[in-house]
Amino acid sequence: MIKMCDIRKYHDVDPAEIQRMKEAHVVLNHVDYKPQPIVKGYTDKILTIDVTDASVKIADIPAEVKEKFTGGKGYCLRYLWDATNANTRWDSPENEIVMSAGPIAGITQYAGTGKMLVCTISPMTDIPIDSNVGGFFGPYLKFSGFDAIELKGQAEEDVIIVIDGNKGTISVEKAPLEHMDAHLMGEELTAMYADNENDRKHVAVVCAGSAAEHCNISMLNFTFYDPNRGVVRLKQAGRGGIGRVFRHKKIKAVVCKYQGIKNDLNNVHDISIINKTGVKYHREMATQDPKQNNMRKIGTANTMKILNDYDILPTHNFKFGGTPNIAEMHPQVFIEKWLTQGAADGCWYGCSMACAKAADHFELLTGPYKGQKVVVDGPEYETAAGVGPNCGITDPQVILELNFYCDTYGLDTISWGTMCAFLMECYENGILNKERTGGLELNFGNAAAALELIHLTAKNEGFGKIAALGSHKQKELFIKNGWGDAAFLNDIAMEQKGLEYSEYGSKESLAQQGGYGLTNKGPQHDEAWLIFMDQVNNQIPTFDDKAEALYYYPRFRTWFGLVGLCKLPWNDVVPENNALTDEPAKVPEHVDNYLNLFYGVTGKKIDREELLVMSERVYNFQRIFNIRLGKGLRKHDAIPYRSMGPVTEEEYLSRQERYDGQLVTKVGFTKEQVAAMSLAEKMAETRKYREGEYEKLINAVYPKRGWTMNGVPTIEHLKKIGMDLPELIEIVEPLQNLEP
Amino acid sequence: MKRLVKDESLCVGCHNCEEACAKAFTKTEDRSKACLRIEGMAKTNDVQMRVCTQCGICASVCNTGVIQQNKQGVYMINKKECVGCYMCVGFCPEQVMYYVDGRNEPGKCTACGICVKACPVGALSIQDV
Numbered sequence: 001m002i003k004m005c006d007i008r009k010y011h012d013v014d015p016a017e018i019q020r021m022k023e024a025h026v027v028l029n030h031v032d033y034k035p036q037p038i039v040k041g042y043t044d045k046i047l048t049i050d051v052t053d054a055s056v057k058i059a060d061i062p063a064e065v066k067e068k069f070t071g072g073k074g075y076c077l078r079y080l081w082d083a084t085n086a087n088t089r090w091d092s093p094e095n096e097i098v099m100s101a102g103p104i105a106g107i108t109q110y111a112g113t114g115k116m117l118v119c120t121i122s123p124m125t126d127i128p129i130d131s132n133v134g135g136f137f138g139p140y141l142k143f144s145g146f147d148a149i150e151l152k153g154q155a156e157e158d159v160i161i162v163i164d165g166n167k168g169t170i171s172v173e174k175a176p177l178e179h180m181d182a183h184l185m186g187e188e189l190t191a192m193y194a195d196n197e198n199d200r201k202h203v204a205v206v207c208a209g210s211a212a213e214h215c216n217i218s219m220l221n222f223t224f225y226d227p228n229r230g231v232v233r234l235k236q237a238g239r240g241g242i243g244r245v246f247r248h249k250k251i252k253a254v255v256c257k258y259q260g261i262k263n264d265l266n267n268v269h270d271i272s273i274i275n276k277t278g279v280k281y282h283r284e285m286a287t288q289d290p291k292q293n294n295m296r297k298i299g300t301a302n303t304m305k306i307l308n309d310y311d312i313l314p315t316h317n318f319k320f321g322g323t324p325n326i327a328e329m330h331p332q333v334f335i336e337k338w339l340t341q342g343a344a345d346g347c348w349y350g351c352s353m354a355c356a357k358a359a360d361h362f363e364l365l366t367g368p369y370k371g372q373k374v375v376v377d378g379p380e381y382e383t384a385a386g387v388g389p390n391c392g393i394t395d396p397q398v399i400l401e402l403n404f405y406c407d408t409y410g411l412d413t414i415s416w417g418t419m420c421a422f423l424m425e426c427y428e429n430g431i432l433n434k435e436r437t438g439g440l441e442l443n444f445g446n447a448a449a450a451l452e453l454i455h456l457t458a459k460n461e462g463f464g465k466i467a468a469l470g471s472h473k474q475k476e477l478f479i480k481n482g483w484g485d486a487a488f489l490n491d492i493a494m495e496q497k498g499l500e501y502s503e504y505g506s507k508e509s510l511a512q513q514g515g516y517g518l519t520n521k522g523p524q525h526d527e528a529w530l531i532f533m534d535q536v537n538n539q540i541p542t543f544d545d546k547a548e549a550l551y552y553y554p555r556f557r558t559w560f561g562l563v564g565l566c567k568l569p570w571n572d573v574v575p576e577n578n579a580l581t582d583e584p585a586k587v588p589e590h591v592d593n594y595l596n597l598f599y600g601v602t603g604k605k606i607d608r609e610e611l612l613v614m615s616e617r618v619y620n621f622q623r624i625f626n627i628r629l630g631k632g633l634r635k636h637d638a639i640p641y642r643s644m645g646p647v648t649e650e651e652y653l654s655r656q657e658r659y660d661g662q663l664v665t666k667v668g669f670t671k672e673q674v675a676a677m678s679l680a681e682k683m684a685e686t687r688k689y690r691e692g693e694y695e696k697l698i699n700a701v702y703p704k705r706g707w708t709m710n711g712v713p714t715i716e717h718l719k720k721i722g723m724d725l726p727e728l729i730e731i732v733e734p735l736q737n738l739e740p
Numbered sequence: 741m742k743r744l745v746k747d748e749s750l751c752v753g754c755h756n757c758e759e760a761c762a763k764a765f766t767k768t769e770d771r772s773k774a775c776l777r778i779e780g781m782a783k784t785n786d787v788q789m790r791v792c793t794q795c796g797i798c799a800s801v802c803n804t805g806v807i808q809q810n811k812q813g814v815y816m817i818n819k820k821e822c823v824g825c826y827m828c829v830g831f832c833p834e835q836v837m838y839y840v841d842g843r844n845e846p847g848k849c850t851a852c853g854i855c856v857k858a859c860p861v862g863a864l865s866i867q868d869v
Contacts, residue, residue, distance in 0.1 A: 200757040263824030349825050
């Protein structure tokens with residue numbers, strides 16, 4: 001076991017090299033400003049930077065925006081809407097990257113309070129994507145005087161933006177020499193803007209990675225300096241290609257520096273209730289985490305074995321729900337061999353869940369950094385499952401190496417894993433071959449090929465150019481080229497709205513099928529992560545329970561992104577008596593904690609229902625934003641059949657007893673009838689039934705959400721939640737009676 | 741390592757130690773703001789004392805790295821750098837760390853000996869162990 005007390009210092013950056021990089025900067029604009037004091041969690045200011053002309057603008061955030069949109073993702077979407085129009089696409093100059101942390105963000109007394117929300121119009125989905133991320137940037141930006149930042153325009157040469165919240169300065173600078181890969185650029189800019197080693201924890205950097213120059217599935221890295229290890233670490237705003245937009249604007253990095261973190265920088269309304277709630281939660285983590293999920297020892301990857309046992313762990317492009325090699329990547333293997341133990345691994349101060357695990361001095365075996373020893377953040381569950389079993393890879397060392405390269409190249413590990421698994425299935429079915437892949441033998445489990453592919457993608461060479469497209473555009477290309485059958489490709493490409501699925505096999509969970517399909521931004525686990533409560537804990541057993549969950553949870557979970565909170569502390573570890581409560585799946589005591597925090601910070605008392613309405617306003621706004629950009633209707637909520645049932649005979653036969661049984665128990669055939677059916681007939685009947693259930697689910701969920709059967713928010717509903725804004729009514733009014 | 745050592749067999753449950761600690765560091769008589777806890781009834785001979793053992797768990801959970809041992813082995817908080825998250829308070833196995841609303845940094849036993857002097861029966865001592 002590797003212990004934190006035994007970790008030796010990391011190699012530091014060369015000060016002369018940093019000096020040389022800094023001297024190469026050319027200041028395009030420098031602005032002095034007076035940082036706005038925070039009052040009850042808000043500065044009520046937004047910073048806008050147009051990199052086309054390096055202009056800087058600071059504006060007030062109107063009270064009505066605060067009332068309707070709360071903060072965080074709400075602010076991001078509001079300002080993104082205002083900046084764009086129905087024809088805006090990801091590469092339009094007016095497309096923005098908007099970031100906002102939310103009112104609770106930055107308190108230090110509760111777990112998961114450092115989240116930043118990031119929105120843009122996605123190169124993958126052509127609709128708004130929102131992604132949440134830890135690290136220090138969100139709170140530091142707020143402490144520097146801004147509830148939100150808008151990045152717009154397109155620079156001619158690479159620029160960085162530097163905000164110093166103590167000095168009250170903003171500068172836009174040409175920055176030609178820093179490395180593009182995130183683990184290097186993070187270290188370089190942190191060292192460059194810190195006065196000394198102790199000052200490094202006051203510097204936060206947002207950057208992408210070398211792959212973001214050309215790859216659609218690119219993300220943004222957010223740094224935080226780990227003073228215990230003496231190294232810069234990376235968290236990711238992963239989903240939807242935000243890094244691609246960032247680099248298209250030729251923004252190399254955004255740096256924010258702020259010294260003097262204390263627990264009342266938000267100038268909160270009632271610090272007593274925040275302190276009390278926070279210490280109660282920390283005690284609960286101390287006593288319950290070791291009995292429940294061991295988040296502090298392994299992080300989210302603790303679920304790997306459970307999901308394998310429940311046939312949920314995506315394996316071979318979601319064909320199967322588990323792998324016989326699971327022992328190789330058992331949580332205990334990561335704990336014993338790879339992840340440093342005894343480290344305080346929160347990605348913001350006060351996170352007692354501390355799931356941001358790291359492998360220290362990990363020696364890379366491939367690629368441009370071969371032989372170097374690096375810190376690898378993670379792997380989080382999604383990463384481990386996606387780049388691992390979904391691609392047939394179960395060697396933890398390979399998973400860590402892929403994790404590192406995804407991060408430093410700026411690739412979203414989830415999209416990478418799901419997309420790579422799709423390419424592997426295409427290869428095994430002859431849709432791709434060595435000639436088409438440039439010699440790569442992309443069989444499931446070929447770790448060397450997977451690693452080679454990631455390096456080619458970063459370099460934009462060979463078959464890496466195809467990988468850079470993402471699954472949706474790959475599928476279109478293969479169909480256009482006549483490679484493979486279009487229907488088969490549509491069944492097995494695990495993407496919807498252009499976004500790759502996150503890493504849960506949903507065949508046996510109707511709730512999770514809806515959790516992926518009936519989402520605003522595409523199939524992820526942010527809006528409706530229902531798989532555990534549905535398939536593992538059996539907390540929503542009936543059809544009505546599942547439909548209700550698809551109404552309740554997207555609203556509840558959206559709220560975290562409005563106020564600057566991480567969702568993991570909500571239900572990854574629960575109070576000791578949670579099972580005895582009326583609704584254990586909702587973790588009522590923790591919901592009350594959040595109401596206390598919101599009151600403590602803002603002074604506004606809300607109840608559980610009002611919390612949901614705050615979210616519902618933004619959720620419906622985002623749905624209508626999708627419609628404005630040409631998606632957001634029922635047809636766009638259709639999902640690939642692989643996420644509902646067995647596409648291939650191999651899949652059906654692997655769980656034949658289950659599927660044959662369901663034809664009797666669920667579909668209504670007799671055992672004798674099933675016995676007389678051919679395999680093709682059984683597969684067809686299974687498909688017909690499962691696709692029918694999904695349609696029934698939509699029919700049940702849309703009315704609950706106040707939407708028409710075509711998925712359009714009704715005017716009546718918008719009035720009810722106070723969102724009958726003229727610009728929204730203008731879009732939904734002509735669609736009120738349109739049939740699906 | 742210098743640390744506070746208890747002898748429960750001598751404790752009479754007078755709480756003088758708690759009051760002295762709270763008074764010295766928070767200027768209150770609120771015994772919940774003391775770096776040690778005396779619980780139970782002296783009359784029934786079941787007094788329990790909880791004191792800081794300098795186990796260092798507070799330091800290990802601190803992601804700012806501001807709780808470090810001094811030359812005597814006592815874990816001390818660097819108040820200037822502390823961000824006031826109170827994880828150390830929540831994770832203290834003896835539950836003898838505390839916070840005060842409006843004060844950023846938590847309270848932790850520094851093995852100063854004020855409680856030792858306040859104890860009328862010699863149930864507390866500072867020892868090198």
